[in-house]
Amino acid sequence: MADTPLLYLQIALRLAQMIASGALQPGQRLPSVRDSAAQNNVSVATVVQALATLEEHRLVQPRAKSGYFVAAASRAKAAALVRKIQQEPEPAKLQPGPRASEQVIDAATRAVVSFAGYSPKDKDFFDNDRIRVALGRATRQKRSTLTEYTSSSGTLALRNAVALRALHLGCALKADDIVITSGCINAVAMCLQTVTRPGDLVAIESPTFFGFLDLLESLGLKALALPTDPRTGVSLPALQLALDTQPIKALLLVPTLSNPLASVMPLTHKRALARLVAKHQLPLIEDVVFNDLLATDARRRAVKAYDSEGWVMTCGSFAKTVSPGIRLGWVDAGRWSKELATLKRVQGAATNAVLEYALADLLTQGSYEAHLRRLCLLMKQRLGQARKMILASFPAGTKVNDPPAGYTLWVELPVAVDTMDLFNLCKRAGITIGPGQVFCASHRYRHCLRLSFAGLWEPREQAALLEVGQLACQLLAGARAQGSTDTPEATRMDFICANEISAHELW
Ligand SMILES: Cc1ncc(COP(=O)(O)O)c(C=O)c1O
Incomplete structure (x- = not known):
């Protein structure tokens, strides 16, 4: 802002910012003139002048004896007024990078x-009615969990349901090794926190899910982008060369239906990848969030299915198949399972048990496969x-x-x-x-x-x-x-x- 705007403009600015951000919605009533004057420690006349400015720009409308209300379709106009008051240029073009x-x-x-x-x-994608019924049932039957601390690793019911679903990925997981998370990205974040330190190098697919780039940046990690085939996924010769020449501390891959290429590694490549990480004693963080979207179990098979020594940390969620809003995911961190469970406990990141019971119910219904x-x-x-x-x-x-x-x-x-x-x-x-x-x-x-x-x-x-x-x-x-x-x-x-x-x- 060039200079501090006049008092009435400061109030107009604050309200315009709230309208532009959606904090004040069309049709919503603004605080009364008297309340605004008291909150801002200004005179009633100053508030009236601020509201007149907003009205002039068609952001608010007065209604007789009711006060001022946010006008319809006012969001873009509010953003323009904010820029005008702050004397800012047009928003910059989209810049590259995370x-x-x-x-x-x-x-x-x-x-x-x-x-x-x-x-x-x-x-059409979600069976809203089933989700509602499962939630109602869990709330009725597990009400007591709402007033208790629950296990930070998640309920046994959901960990068992995840272990059962993992059979479709060719994995025999133990419920004890599974930790429930608040989504797949949260699971990936905890794996990275468990096996890397800031400054470490993590190999990823190129192109990759932008959420991973953001996450690596936020954890102070460096990324090494590996060439990735749109059909068969990450290049194993490239990975081999990178492992021979670079100090890679972890691999973060989506071997089945990668994002954004939707490549699927053939089973022979998955097996070779499991062997490669075991040979280099390297943690592979495998994101299986999309595996269930494939039609057959053979195609859904995870790299984890070939991991006999626990080098693969498998992360999943049901955001793409049940509902993104339930915000529950899971991780089997292989040889780092205990460390990861401890990390989750000390971070106080326990998830909501009622939601977990509802999801376990949905996953174990026969209709899930049909869905x-x-x-x-x-x-x-x-x-x-x-x-x-x-x-x-x-x-x-x-x-x-x-x-x-x-x-x-x-x-x-x-x-x-x-x-x-x-x-x-x-x-x-x-x-x-x-x-x-x-x-x-x-x-x-x-x-x-x-x-x-x-x-x-x-x-x-x-x-x-x-x-x-x-x-x-x-x-x-x-x-x-x-x-x-x-x-x-x-x-x-x-x-x-x-x-x-x-x-x-x-x-
Ligand atoms: C590869 C990948 N993993 C994870 C996620 C998100 O998972 P969640 O919503 O469970 O955190 C996405 C979302 O697009 C994704 O593309």
Whole structure:
């Protein structure tokens, strides 16, 4: 802010900020003039002047004898007023790097159509009624747990249910080794905290889930990005070379339906990976959050299934198959199980037992497998339709992966298209996409994007997908008019199939 604004402007600013952030919603009543004057230690006249300013900008409306109310569709106008009072420039363009992920998540929550999120939102995906019934039953039967401290590792009922589900991943886990967490990322965070120290080097897939990049950064860890094939996952020769030459302290991989490529490592690769980490005595943090989305147990099989010495720390959750809102996950940390359980206890991170009982109930119902089969079929159809639309309406030369399951497609546009620019154009049209750059720490994927189809898929969303394609065509035409070429040295999909070790990105 250049100078401190006048008193009435300071009050207007505070209220405008609350409207812009959504803390004050359209239709909500503002505090009375008298209360505001007392809270801010100013005169009634100053508050009236502040409200008049907000009214002038159509952020609030007076109602006779009732006071002031937040006007409809006032959020963007409030943000503009905040900028005006603070004399700030227009918001910056999306910048590359982990922080960009926050802008994508923020845009996704405001967008009319979001192709950016990876949490299923479509009501067809969740059996809301079953979740409600299970919660009601758990609340009735386990009410006493609400007034007691419970085990920090989680209830035996849920740990048993997780061990039973793990049989579908080819893993014979013991309930005693399982720790319940508040989601899969929380499980991964605890594994990293258990086996690394700030400054350590962790090998990851490239591209990778942006949440991992954020997490590594927040823990002060360095990432070594390994080339990853869109079909068969991380390159084992590249990993072998990296292990021989770099001081890697842990591996963090999603071997089954990686994010964003949706690659699935063949079972022979998974077995070889288990052998490699045992040979190097290296912890492998394996994220199995998407395994259940595959149709058969053979394809769901985890690397953990081949781990006889406990080098694999397996992390999962049911955010992608039951509900992201339940916020429960799990970890079997192999040879570090006890240390991880202690870490969870000392951090006071126990989860809610009633929710755990409800989830255990849902997972052990026969209908869970039927639900997974339905989900798998629904997404296969949907991704097939979306793929066809992309290939028909996006710029010529666009490539799209053909994942066996999951919620997303990875799209590679001609290299002249910068998907950061596309993100900004789409955002103005009320659509969010996942620009390639948030999935790595360099510019390697600036012409790529991830599109998620876990939200609604109705005529509005289908029209929005065509609009993304049109905007990409416009950007490409503009880039070419400015002399940009789109003959890459090697496009990403060609590149990753070549398994080139030069893809290492140390940052
Ligand atoms: C690879 C991966 N792991 C974990 C998660 C999130 O899991 P949770 O919501 O259980 O923390 C995501 C979400 O997209 C993901 O892509």
